[in-house]
Amino acid sequence: MTLPPFLQHEFLGNTVGQYLLAGLILLVGGALRRLLSRLLSKVLFRLTKRYTAGVTETELHDLLIQPVSILFLLFTLYLAFSVLRYPMPPDAVEGIEPWPKVALLRVFLLGVIATVTWVVLRMVDFALLVVKRRNELRATARVQRLDNQFLPFAKDLLKVLVIVIGVMVVLGEVFGVNVTALVGGLGIGGLAVAFAAKESLENLIASFTIFLDQPFAVGDLVTAGPVSGTVEKIGFRSTRLRTAEKSYLTVPNKSMIDKPLDNLSLRTSRRVGFSLTFDQRTTSAQLHAIIAASVEAMRAHPLVTQDVQMKFNALTPTGKEVTVQYFVDTTSYDEYLDVKEDLNYRLVEVVEQHGGFFANAPAPVVEAAKV
Incomplete structure (x- = not known):
């Protein structure tokens, strides 16, 4: 089949037909990406339905629609630009890709890794939401209180691990960093980092102490030294308290365990x-x-x-x-x-x-x- 002459007209190394094809891919991909995102979330929900008691399909869709939609958009851009040829500079060496193509591929790879990391973070939110709802349906009040303390902590921990892995993948795949050598180098500089982050490490260890020893839980009214309030969240570095004046007080975890702590919620009268x-x-x-x-x-x-x-x-x-x-x-x-x-x-x-x-x-x- 012979293309019309105007489609064979070249501009910047590509024909008008190639530009039109790239535009058509962008148009179709942009129109279908939200539909495909919804279909993917629907399929995923049906596959996990037997394990997701108490969680609705709408909640899964709300978590995944945005990152999955962007992921489909990135693949649409990749398909659209793959049909185009990139002009070679006069001094280009045969067999080496032109720098515009290399730069676009690295940007695309960076976007894909970042978006996949975003999707995994949303899946962490969904998984812990499922655990929370299942425990609400069948757990005792005491177990629910422990879950209110453990689940936010577990969510933060898993998200930090996912982000660290995502950063390592970006350094290795996009910037060509030798991740193995980088991790080995961190062992040499680990002492300096430990001294620089002494307070943060102490608060992190204190958060594990709070979780294991359980001197208080989310919802308890506590007094630690000069501060007093109702525990609303226990995080990696700090504990959030709602005071009697309704202010939101952030207390380092180390301060919560190195002072006499009075859990007023445990008194009988x-x-x-x-x-x-x-x-x-x-x-x-x-x-x-x-x-x-x-x-x-x-x-x-x-x-x-x-x-x-x-x-x-x-x-x-x-x-x-x-x-x-x-x-x-x-x-x-x-x-x-x-x-x-x-x-x-x-x-x-x-x-x-x-x-x-x-x-x-x-x-x-x-x-x-x-x-």
Whole structure:
């Protein structure tokens, strides 16, 4: 079949027909790349469906559509440019590829390696999402808490390994670096690197200590030295806490384990302790009645344990001091405040009922009887 004459016209070493063919490949590839990406994710989901309980096809598609689409675009560009000839410079040596072609091939290879690494990173996200959903369906609350601590850590670790492997492949395949010699050289300079990254290595080791020893988990309320907050994430280098002021606090992992750490979420109850000072006008009979009625009221509360103490502790120049202590059977701070408020009102009512006076309270005004 003879091509029309205008298609055989050459420009920069290629015919118009070759340019049109390259353009057609780009057009078809650009139009079909998202469709092919969707088909690939659908096939992959069906192949793994029996192992992906709790994860939908849409979630897999959302993770893979962008990197896979770019991968198809790169192969479309490769096919389009492969039909073109590259002009040879006048001083070119026979058998050696022209530099524009070599440069484009290296850029293409760099793009492919980077995109494949991106796809693998998304597959890591998908795999850990599957593990998380499967455990949510059948695991206990304690196992789920451990998963919330382990899975982000495992995800970060796997992603770092994938990125390191991707960088090694780029150095070897694109830039021609002898990766074996490079790794051997790192052993020589490893001591210098270790000293330079001393803090980072200490925090990394501390993260493994936290994972193995499990002094706290994601969701626990902890106090370590001067900092306090709810653990939201445990990473390679640091632990993220949400403070009572709702700020997002980042604490190095080393600081979380080299100071006394109080895991407030593991306590069985919350303590309430304070002192009341009664005026000297309050008689001993009134004080006995107030203490007995107050102890009864505190023990009657459904969230107060039976370990209730209210004692006449001391005589002071300002009055009669009574200490109060009880424990609220809850780990919720809001519920703890509600119980305190309820019992504070009840204690005031008991004192009023028995005619007692708090210290520094003004004496009641008694009007003189009219004659």
